[in-house]
Amino acid sequence: MKKIEKLVIKGMTRRFGDATALHDFNLEIAGGQFITLLGPSGCGKSTALNCLAGLLELTEGEILLNGAPVQHLPAEKRGFGMVFQNYALFPHLTTQRNISYGLEIRRVPRAEREQRVRKALNMVHLQDFGKRYPAQMSGGQQQRLAIARTIVLEPSLLLLDEPLSNLDANLRNEMRIEIKRLHTELGLTTVYVTHDQSEAMSLSDKVVVMRQGRIEQIGTPQEIYNRPQSLFVARFMGYLNQFPGTVIGRDGEYWLIQTASGEQFTASSTVAESINWQTGQRVLACIRPDETLADPLPAENHVQGHVRLVEYVGRAYEILVQLADERGTQLLVHSAHAPEIGTPLTFGVQPERLLLFPDDEMTTGHTSAEQDLVDVAAMRVER
């Protein structure tokens, strides 16, 4: 199979009638990389993957495999392997036959076939399950079989569409490690679709965050996590707390903001347009709950409120803090200690972890699918 040196996707667009499911998708993938497409339901992740796989025709754009266009090739001629969310196993074939089927179609000689099936079974730790039928195996085993069936064909590109979504939390973690191991050991190039940010963070060399059929941000997990370039990406990365303020000045790389109740904070911004911000710019200041500091309290950037709820979330207490502002803002804070309900609480946040985004309709207007995400955040705060 042709190894990937470079896969370049240029202006990939897919429309269904009047609706654009994918718009001007551009991405470069180097051989050996693990790429994740991350975003909420309906943002176009599967459409992008299916276009890459050759299961959907592109309305516009190009896919260049080592410089040669492949967008007009049928799926089977691209040499890519796809693992589907529902596994798509053959129920009437044993594990061995499920794996060997693709090799039979390709007329691989019997001896080589048997040897490759054995190797694939070992690779996914299913060597003792060769004679079982899919219905006789657990969800995790079926998932491993789906992967084995694909990698036995030595695909130049492995495409995985939410492969862990049908598994319970423990198995998901186990299989996540398994997928990364196979990717590394076999030197695969992988494109993985998920709506789970922790999966994207732990697996990827590069994360592509998508929203409404468009790419919102591309970066390493560290870049996406620490330097989200829009409020949408920030929320997706767990910056659930937000409160409004106004820019009142600049201090080197930091911004000085003031809330409606007169408190001042030093904060950062990862948004490119922030270089044009003037005094008076309305902003939303965002903090991840696990980046708030109640004990020890930092020297500056203090927020004061009252404890409304306390919940142990393992390693820390998650505290719902009610601020005294007229908007009734509630924030989630993490602390090593559990305070009494109703008591005052002061916490702080380091200026580089308090991120500012423009507070306008463009950044706060959400589609219904995105609203689900926002609702999840809101639900946590409403408890």
Ligand SMILES: Nc1ncnc2c1ncn2[C@@H]1O[C@H](COP(=O)(O)OP(=O)(O)OP(=O)(O)O)[C@@H](O)[C@H]1O
């Ligand atoms: N065959 C189709 N006909 C019409 N619209 C479609 C079709 N397939 C997808 N869409 C639309 O395109 C958009 C993107 O869908 P897609 O399945 O790519 O999203 P997704 O991010 O993979 O979502 P999920 O995580 O829910 O699978 C959605 O609005 C969807 O309704």
